[in-house]
Every structure is written in C-alpha cells, then in structure tokens.
Amino acid sequence: MSGVLYLAALAVVGLAFSAFYWRRRQRVAMLLATPLSDGLRRILKKSMPVFNRLPTEERSRLEGLINRFLSEVKFFGGGDFEVTEEMRVLIAAQACLLIVNQPDRWYKTLETIIVYPSAFKARERTYDGALELEHDSVRAGESWGRGPVVLSWDHAAYGAFIDHDGQNVVLHEFAHQLDDLTGSTDGSPPLARDHRVSDWARAFRASYERLREDAGAGRETFLDPYGATNPAEFFAVATETFFEKPDAMKREEPAVHAELVRYFRLDPAQWR
Ligand SMILES: [Zn+2]
CATH class of the missing domain: 3.40.390.10 (Collagenase (Catalytic Domain))
Structure with a gap:
C-alpha cells in the first residue's frame, strides 16, 4: 500500500513540476510575442539610434526580448539613486541586442542589475608577489559571474546614444555575462x-x-x-x-x- 501511495505522490509532484514549467514557457512565449508600449518604443527611438536602423524582424524580436528582460531582471539603484523606466528599457535594449539573433541564448543566471548615477568606486585586490594590495578603483561597469551587473547610468546612456565610437559599457558587461554561461569567464x-x-x-x-x-x-x-x-x-x-x-x-x-x-x-x- 505504501508503495502505491509513494508512486501516487511522485506522480503528483511530477505533474506539478510539468505544469509549472509549461506555464513558465507559455509566459515567456507571450512576453516574446508582445510589442513594446508606444512610450517605451519612443524612448528607444530617441536615445538609441541603432534601434531605428534594425531590420523590421530584428526590431520586433528585440522588443519581445526587452519585455522578457524587464519582467525577469530586477533593477536596483546604488545608494539612494532612483532607477527610472527610461534607464531600465535602455539598459535592457542594449543587453538584448547581443542576443537578438540567438534564439536559444538567455541571461539565465542574471537576476539583478545595480545602477549608479555615474562612475562608481569599487574595492580592487591586486597581488605584488606574496603581498596582497587593496585599493579603490573607479568603474563604469562590472559583471559578476553568476551574480549582478553593476552599471553607471551616465556611461550606459552615452553608450546607447553614441553608437559608433567603439565604447559601450552595457555591451561590454553583457558580453562578460554571455562568456560566463560556460561557468567560467x-x-x-x-x-x-x-x-x-x-x-x-x-x-x-x-x-x-x-x-x-x-x-x-x-x-x-x-x-x-x-x-x-x-x-x-x-x-x-x-x-x-x-x-x-x-x-x-x-x-x-x-x-x-x-x-x-x-x-x-x-x-x-x-x-x-
Ligand atoms: Zn570587462
């Protein structure tokens, strides 16, 4: 009898799991198929010139990816900095541009983005022989393997708007995130x-x-x-x-x- 109960319990757990994953897949498919609101699209058209140059197919795929990104990744301000909708969508759009033609790729280990108003100080550890040195360094961005991405909003906005100088902190940090998907950066x-x-x-x-x-x-x-x-x-x-x-x-x-x-x-x- 206990064997039957055990099998029944296993079946219930199995069903609950597949229902959970099925619902999640449905939710993701819906986000990917939904166009951006006019308000968000206006922000991209104004502040991210490459968005206007994208072929129609890539652009609509990017909009879906941005929806998913905004729904799954949490943004926090460093200190008491307030992260606005404009900041979220511009950061999400640049991050998702990297995977716009890679349907199987996703930032699956990324949960959090921390945004500072401008360049921020980070504690850096370097080694001189056996001597361990700690000092502050000023950064525009950081990417932690299996951890958060940290960005300066000034630099992220500049990268979105000036898109032909080879400098783009969001593309840089999210290239590290893609790199880290193997488990090592x-x-x-x-x-x-x-x-x-x-x-x-x-x-x-x-x-x-x-x-x-x-x-x-x-x-x-x-x-x-x-x-x-x-x-x-x-x-x-x-x-x-x-x-x-x-x-x-x-x-x-x-x-x-x-x-x-x-x-x-x-x-x-x-x-x-
Ligand atoms: Zn780097």
Whole structure:
C-alpha cells in the first residue's frame, strides 16, 4: 500500500513540476510575442539610434526580448539613486541586442542589475608577489559571474546614444555575462553546435597576442588596449567594437569579425 501511495505522490509532484514549467514557457512565449508600449518604443527611438536602423524582424524580436528582460531582471539603484523606466528599457535594449539573433541564448543566471548615477568606486585586490594590495578603483561597469551587473547610468546612456565610437559599457558587461554561461569567464562563450571551438580559438588567440604585443610596445592599436588585459576582456572589447565599428572591424580584424558574425548570427554593418 505504501508503495502505491509513494508512486501516487511522485506522480503528483511530477505533474506539478510539468505544469509549472509549461506555464513558465507559455509566459515567456507571450512576453516574446508582445510589442513594446508606444512610450517605451519612443524612448528607444530617441536615445538609441541603432534601434531605428534594425531590420523590421530584428526590431520586433528585440522588443519581445526587452519585455522578457524587464519582467525577469530586477533593477536596483546604488545608494539612494532612483532607477527610472527610461534607464531600465535602455539598459535592457542594449543587453538584448547581443542576443537578438540567438534564439536559444538567455541571461539565465542574471537576476539583478545595480545602477549608479555615474562612475562608481569599487574595492580592487591586486597581488605584488606574496603581498596582497587593496585599493579603490573607479568603474563604469562590472559583471559578476553568476551574480549582478553593476552599471553607471551616465556611461550606459552615452553608450546607447553614441553608437559608433567603439565604447559601450552595457555591451561590454553583457558580453562578460554571455562568456560566463560556460561557468567560467575566459573569453570563450558557449558556441552553437556547428561552430568549431578551434576556429574561434585560432582567430581570437592570434588577435589577442597581437594586441598584447602592440599595447606592450606602446604602439597605437585598433582595438582598445584594455582588451590586452586577459582573454575575457579581449572578447568584451571585441564585442563593443564589432557592434559599434563593424566596417572598420571587418577591415582591421577580419578573422575575429568573421567569428563574431557566426557567434552573434548578425552583421551590424548591414544595419543602415
Ligand atoms: Zn570587462
């Protein structure tokens, strides 16, 4: 008898789980299929020029992704800073632009974004031999693996509006979030099944080593020399440049550009 009861209890738990996941899938599908309100769309049209350049299909997919993002990710102000609807939608739109053509990709480990009015101080730990040093550093953004993204609103708004200088803090920090989906932030995000890791590694390693050499020798570089810090920063810097200077990226870094076209499944050079 107890065996029958046990099986019945298991069936009830199983049914409850599948009902929960089914409802969640339905909810996500509904959010993805819903257009943005006129008010939110007006904000993007005014403050994020790339939104106006997106092809119709990408634009409506982006609107759905923004709905999902705003429904699943919580925003908090650093200190007593008040996060407005304009800030939320502009940050969400830039984050979702990275995955607009990657239907299976989602920021599934991200729950929280903390927004400061401008650059913020963070405690940084560095090592000099056995000596551990702690000091304050000023930042425009931070991304924690399996943790929050922290952003300066000034920099996030600038990145949305000035979209051709290769600097975009939201794209940078969310490239780290994508990178971290493998479980380690190392410059190698999870690739599609038909995308060979060896192709990715060859292109990125060669370009990263070149940037390190040029930056180390004080030569002028096409990519921001901050990308020479480590492979994770290189991927984040390359992502910013790919979205904001696509033509120059294709000319100067053709191999990395080609890998990023395959990874993001889009080419911003075609958004006119
Ligand atoms: Zn970074």
